Amino acid sequence: MAKLQLKDLNKTYSPKVVPVKDISLDVSEGEFLTLLGPSGCGKSTTLRLIAGLEQPTRGEIRIGDRNVTDLRPGDRDIAMVFQSYALYPHMTVYENMASSLKLRSKISSGEINRLVTEVAASLGLTELIDRKPGKLSGGQRQRVALGRALVRQPEVFLLDEPLSNLDALLREKVRAELKQLFSSQKAPVVYVTHDQTEAMTLSTKVAVLNSGTVQQLDPPHLIYTRPANQFVAGFVGSPQMNLLVLKCQGNFAMLGDFGVPLPNMPTLPPEIVLGIRPEHVGFEDAEAGKIAAPEAIKGEVYLVENLGMQNLVSVRVKGVESVTVRALLPNDRHWNSEIVELVFPPQLLHWFDVKTGDRLQ
Ligand code: ADP
Ligand code: MG
Numbered sequence: 484m485a486k487l488q489l490k491d492l493n494k495t496y497s498p499k500v501v502p503v504k505d506i507s508l509d510v511s512e513g514e515f516l517t518l519l520g521p522s523g524c525g526k527s528t529t530l531r532l533i534a535g536l537e538q539p540t541r542g543e544i545r546i547g548d549r550n551v552t553d554l555r556p557g558d559r560d561i562a563m564v565f566q567s568y569a570l571y572p573h574m575t576v577y578e579n580m581a582s583s584l585k586l587r588s589k590i591s592s593g594e595i596n597r598l599v600t601e602v603a604a605s606l607g608l609t610e611l612i613d614r615k616p617g618k619l620s621g622g623q624r625q626r627v628a629l630g631r632a633l634v635r636q637p638e639v640f641l642l643d644e645p646l647s648n649l650d651a652l653l654r655e656k657v658r659a660e661l662k663q664l665f666s667s668q669k670a671p672v673v674y675v676t677h678d679q680t681e682a683m684t685l686s687t688k689v690a691v692l693n694s695g696t697v698q699q700l701d702p703p704h705l706i707y708t709r710p711a712n713q714f715v716a717g718f719v720g721s722p723q724m725n726l727l728v729l730k731c732q733g734n735f736a737m738l739g740d741f742g743v744p745l746p747n748m749p750t751l752p753p754e755i756v757l758g759i760r761p762e763h764v765g766f767e768d769a770e771a772g773k774i775a776a777p778e779a780i781k782g783e784v785y786l787v788e789n790l791g792m793q794n795l796v797s798v799r800v801k802g803v804e805s806v807t808v809r810a811l812l813p814n815d816r817h818w819n820s821e822i823v824e825l826v827f828p829p830q831l832l833h834w835f836d837v838k839t840g841d842r843l844q
Pocket of ligand 1: 524527
């Protein structure tokens with residue numbers, strides 16, 4: 484199996500509409516790369532460029548040692564699965580799956596039969612093989628669309644939001660099926676989604692996109708634990724990371740009267756962005772008479788949102804009413820007073836440049 488390479492890929496529709504800005508990426512054999520980003524950031528355009536459904540303004544697309552940039556879609560040996568499934572309504576499941584193979588002259592009908600039967604069985608479609616798409620549920624249709632891609636045994640798989648039309652329960656189920664299915668595939672996969680859970684669970688690598696540029700390219704755990712900039716920090720993680728703009732004073736970032744020790748830096752900026760995930764915020768009752776931890780930040784609970792397994796607790800920091808810190812607590816956790824103490828563990832803090840948004844530490 485061959486590696487997929489994008490080299491300085493650019494798509495410019497007009498000076499103001501540049502959905503893909505010089506993207507370079509490699510996806511090797513056995514890798515599952517997800518393009519993750521908000522709506523309109525250029526994910527589908529990037530995928531359509533790889534598939535050959537759009538021509539790039541600049542740049543190169545290679546599969547192994549082949550430069551496919553100027554090849555027609557049918558000559559690239561790529562299979563693509565769309566959000567809309569794009570099945571032929573008048574054909575049965577079998578015919579839909581076989582349709583992509585019949586375009587090839589070299590393949591015998593016996594071989595087509597073997598491939599379709601095998602892939603249908605692996606997707607649990609055997610009993611539905613003679614049905615037409617109109618008689619299938621959304622999840623079943625999506626499996627047929629996947630099956631049609633899989634029987635082709637292409638050099639590269641492309642999937643554009645394939646789970647978006649499924650309801651939440653089914654999405655979880657098919658997501659797990661996808662993970663199993665692709666873990667045994669060798670061909671590189673490029674998967675597009677705006678859903679961070681899909682990106683985190685399915686991928687070996689995630690490219691976070693914003694406005695047509697790659698913000699960070701890393702395995703999922705690093706995207707979460709070491710976001711490269713404020714955009715990634717804010718986009719990945721739910722509930723969202725607390726991001727606080729704080730003044731620097733001496734070696735501290737000031738939150739009202741409370742100082743959060745800054746990491747070692749060559750020069751101290753006047754302001755800095757502090758990031759802490761809600762699940763990392765330490766939370767203590769401020770009981771009368773109890774001596775507060777020296778690093779604790781006093782605040783007042785003003786909102787509790789029940790998320791099921793956890794509560795998301797919003798706290799106003801004392802003396803700076805405009806600053807809210809959100810803490811995620813197990814739902815059996817109780818407290819006696821609305822006045823609480825927050826602790827920010829230094830090793831779990833993220834620091835970003837106020838102007839560029841880049842990670843500082
Ligand atoms: P995503 O899939 O991340 O939601 P798209 O790649 O579909 O985003 O679109 C990125 C941007 O490119 C959007 O602003 C969209 O309006 C624009 N765009 C996409 N296709 C075209 C086109 N054919 N002509 C002009 N603008 C387009
Ligand atoms: Mg899209």
